Amino acid sequence: MKRTLNLKLAAACLIVALLTGTIWFTGAKAETPAAQNAEQTYEKASAATFYLRALRSDGTVLAVGSGALISEDGKAATAYHVVKGAASFEAILSDGAVVKAVKLLSYDELTDAALLKLPERKDAKGKVAVYNMLQVREAPVKHGEKVFAIGYPLRDTPIITEGIVNNPSAEINGRPRILTSAQIASGMSGGPLLDEQGRLVGTISGSLRTMNNIHLVIDTGDLRALMKK
Numbered sequence: 001m002k003r004t005l006n007l008k009l010a011a012a013c014l015i016v017a018l019l020t021g022t023i024w025f026t027g028a029k030a031e032t033p034a035a036q037n038a039e040q041t042y043e044k045a046s047a048a049t050f051y052l053r054a055l056r057s058d059g060t061v062l063a064v065g066s067g068a069l070i071s072e073d074g075k076a077a078t079a080y081h082v083v084k085g086a087a088s089f090e091a092i093l094s095d096g097a098v099v100k101a102v103k104l105l106s107y108d109e110l111t112d113a114a115l116l117k118l119p120e121r122k123d124a125k126g127k128v129a130v131y132n133m134l135q136v137r138e139a140p141v142k143h144g145e146k147v148f149a150i151g152y153p154l155r156d157t158p159i160i161t162e163g164i165v166n167n168p169s170a171e172i173n174g175r176p177r178i179l180t181s182a183q184i185a186s187g188m189s190g191g192p193l194l195d196e197q198g199r200l201v202g203t204i205s206g207s208l209r210t211m212n213n214i215h216l217v218i219d220t221g222d223l224r225a226l227m228k229k
Contacts, residue, residue, distance in 0.1 A: 049068050178216070
């Protein structure tokens with residue numbers, strides 16, 4: 001009798017919760033981060049995105065682009081075509097700090113992925129300070145998924161654009177690419193493509209000339225391959 005009463009009570013509570021919209025879920029799905037809009041994504045990710053200068057041996061600028069920090073000790077993702085052939089690199093962080101002695105750790109010319117290492121950073125008291133960083137998403141993106149791109153068309157002009165994943169894995173000139181409708185401007189190459197939780201899902205590579213407003217992104221799988229070298 002008591003068990004029957006408890007079941008009836010539980011059922012009644014469930015019905016009330018459904019009718020009022022006040023129902024809570026437990027388990028793995030409850031731990032999924034909430035989706036963010038463009039404003040929230042930029043606020044979360046901009047501090048981990050930087051302006052990148054690739055320099056010749058005489059100190060003149062060879063190329064400029066963007067990069068994204070992916071570890072607290074200064075590892076960062078960018079596009080190889082931004083750093084190709086450069087003698088040295090400078091990263092200008094979102095707070096205006098100019099970081100020199102940036103190293104090219106590894107790269108893959110075929111995929112256009114590159115991994116940088118920014119030097120150890122110290123605070124005003126001389127203690128080692130961690131870098132702001134992006135979480136790298138493990139799951140692949142899906143058709144139609146909302147994404148955001150961040151980068152620096154100009155040194156002091158970071159921008160964010162919004163779009164969807166047009167194709168999660170297209171074969172372009174022998175290279176796998178994410179295709180996105182998030183607008184890409186010159187100088188954003190090497191910057192991050194983010195999901196609705198602000199996680200890194202790819203690195204901006206360029207545009208597709210044969211399709212208007214469709215742009216190319218390096219998958220994070222190519223970045224992980226570099227990190228294992």
